[in-house]
Structure formats: structure tokens, C-alpha cells
Amino acid sequence: MIVAAAAYPLDFLSSWAQYEDKISDWVSKAAGNAADLLVFPEYGAMELATLEGAQVAGDLEASLFAVSDRLEDADTLHRRLAQEYGVHILAASGPAATSGRPVNRARLFTPDGMCGLQDKQIMTRFERDIWRVEGGGPLRIFETAVGKIGVLICYDAEFPLLGRALAACDLILVPSCTEALSGYWRVRIGAMARALENQCVTVMSSLVGEAAWSDAVDTSTGAGAIFGPPDTGFPPDGVLAVGAVGHPGWTYALVELSDIAHVRADGVVLNKTHWREQSGRDGDATNVLLR
Numbered sequence: 086m087i088v089a090a091a092a093y094p095l096d097f098l099s100s101w102a103q104y105e106d107k108i109s110d111w112v113s114k115a116a117g118n119a120a121d122l123l124v125f126p127e128y129g130a131m132e133l134a135t136l137e138g139a140q141v142a143g144d145l146e147a148s149l150f151a152v153s154d155r156l157e158d159a160d161t162l163h164r165r166l167a168q169e170y171g172v173h174i175l176a177a178s179g180p181a182a183t184s185g186r187p188v189n190r191a192r193l194f195t196p197d198g199m200c201g202l203q204d205k206q207i208m209t210r211f212e213r214d215i216w217r218v219e220g221g222g223p224l225r226i227f228e229t230a231v232g233k234i235g236v237l238i239c240y241d242a243e244f245p246l247l248g249r250a251l252a253a254c255d256l257i258l259v260p261s262c263t264e265a266l267s268g269y270w271r272v273r274i275g276a277m278a279r280a281l282e283n284q285c286v287t288v289m290s291s292l293v294g295e296a297a298w299s300d301a302v303d304t305s306t307g308a309g310a311i312f313g314p315p316d317t318g319f320p321p322d323g324v325l326a327v328g329a330v331g332h333p334g335w336t337y338a339l340v341e342l343s344d345i346a347h348v349r350a351d352g353v354v355l356n357k358t359h360w361r362e363q364s365g366r367d368g369d370a371t372n373v374l375l376r
Contacts, residue, residue: 093291094293104133124309153182156179175236233256243275251283254283311326
């Protein structure tokens with residue numbers, strides 16, 4: 086399959102039609118390049134808050150619920166586009182306030198009209214302390230026509246036990262939103278580590294550019310990228326493709342499920358299989374006094 090990872094800029098929208106046109110153009114371009122799986126970034130849905138005006142878009146609390154109120158319409162659009170173009174789409178995540186405080190939710194759409202939901206598990210300091218977005222759950226593995234897919238939203242990709250919970254996946258999608266270059270590298274290193282230890286492919290998408298109308302996503306630094314294990318059948322550095330930091334657009338890579346199966350069965354190393362040899366070693370290192 087061909088996988089497409091977005092480096093996606095936010096816009097101040099003047100109408101719903103502008104949003105429809107924007108998402109349709111992005112999907113059309115990726116599908117025109119034969120992409121089978123399209124991955125949009127974390128909090129890309131925040132531009133929907135601008136449909137309620139600058140005051141709402143600039144208010145941290147009001148923007149959460151303004152986006153949540155629009156997610157159903159956004160899902161209808163993504164479902165239609167997935168069916169029209171025959172592609173799988175991970176829609177940009179956004180706040181979903183189904184009960185109580187919002188969670189950060191991504192949605193995976195298939196060509197046959199199905200939709201899978203994945204909430205972010207662990208909140209960053211900004212999300213939990215200032216924005217008061219809550220962790221959702223549980224982690225899910227989606228069985229699709231393009232393989233088993235899991236989603237680790239941004240910060241979640243930095244935690245190996247969350248990645249291990251998705252060890253059966255062929256692909257782990259990592260939609261991200263990072264303000265600084267250091268944040269981009271934290272998530273990128275996490276995505277590469279998850280590909281290494283699970284011997285799978287990870288797909289990182291990013292918000293990019295300025296959105297001065299929002300205190301939450303005002304500056305975003307990142308790039309689209311696709312990673313695999315640096316082992317048999319994959320590039321020596323594990324990088325299948327990576328876009329230029331800060332440049333909007335799609336980054337593409339060819340992914341063969343047979344390559345994933347092969348490296349898991351007969352790689353130079355077998356990280357996925359040997360993971361269980363760590364069992365019981367949490368905190369059991371022996372202290373040695375050298376003074």
C-alpha cells in the first residue's frame with residue numbers, strides 16, 4: 086500500500102464550505118498519488134472553532150466545545166470522502182465532549198463506511214493543567230483491509246507500554262501537534278522507537294505553521310514521516326520517508342505488509358519476540374557500591 090502522512094496547516098475558516106473544499110482537496114491529492122491510507126494530525130480539527138468567530142476560537146474553553154459540536158459534520162465529510170476515493174482516512178483529532186470534560190479523539194474511516202474511534206491516553210501538561218482535556222480510552226486495534234492499525238496520539242507515542250499494547254499492529258499511526266522543534270523530535274523519536282521494538286511501521290503526521298487566533302495551537306512545528314525498523318527489508322536508518330520540517334503537504338511511502346511479517350519472523354534481531362524476556366525486571370537491578 087501507499088501511506089500518506091500530512092504536514093497540515095490550520096486556516097481561519099470563513100465558512101463550512103471552505104472547510105469542505107480544503108479537506109476534499111487534501112484527500113483528492115493524496116488519492117491522486119495512489120495513497121491507500123491518509124493520516125491527518127493531532128488537533129487539526131481546531132480550525133473548526135474559527136467558524137464561530139475569533140472570540141470563540143481564541144478562548145481555550147469555548148474552542149473545545151465549538152469543535153466538539155462540529156465533529157459529527159466533519160465525520161460525515163470524512164466518511165463520504167473515504168468511500169468516494171476508496172481510501173482509509175485517519176481524520177485530524179479534536180476535542181470530543183461526549184460527557185463531562187472533552188477527550189482528544191481521532192477517528193479512522195474506511196472505504197466501506199466504517200469508523201473507529203481512538204482517544205488519547207496520556208495528557209501533556211498543557212492539556213491536563215491548563216486546557217483540562219482528559220484522557221480517554223481504551224486503546225484499540227482496528228482490523229482493516231490494509232492491515233491491523235493502532236493509533237498513538239502524539240505524547241502517547243513516547244510511552245513504550247502503550248506501544249506494546251499495540252504490538253499486534255502492522256501500522257501504528259502517530260498524529261501529532263508539537264509547538265517546538267524539541268517536541269517534534271520527542272514524538273519522532275518515540276515513533277521510531279515504537280517501530281523498532283514492535284518491528285512494525287509507524288506513520289507520523291504533524292500540524293505545521295502559525296495559527297495566531299488560538300492560544301492552544303498558535304505555533305506548530307513538524308513534518309510528515311513514515312518509519313520502520315532498521316532491519317531486514319527496511320532502510321538502514323528506519324526512515325521510509327520524511328518531509329521537510331514546517332513545509333505543508335503530504336509525505337508518501339510504499340509499505341509492504343509482507344516486509345513487516347518477514348522482519349518479525351526472520352530479522353537480524355527479533356525485538357518484538359524478545360520483548361517478553363524483560364518480564365519481572367522492572368526495578369530489579371542490583372545496586373553496586375563503587376566508593
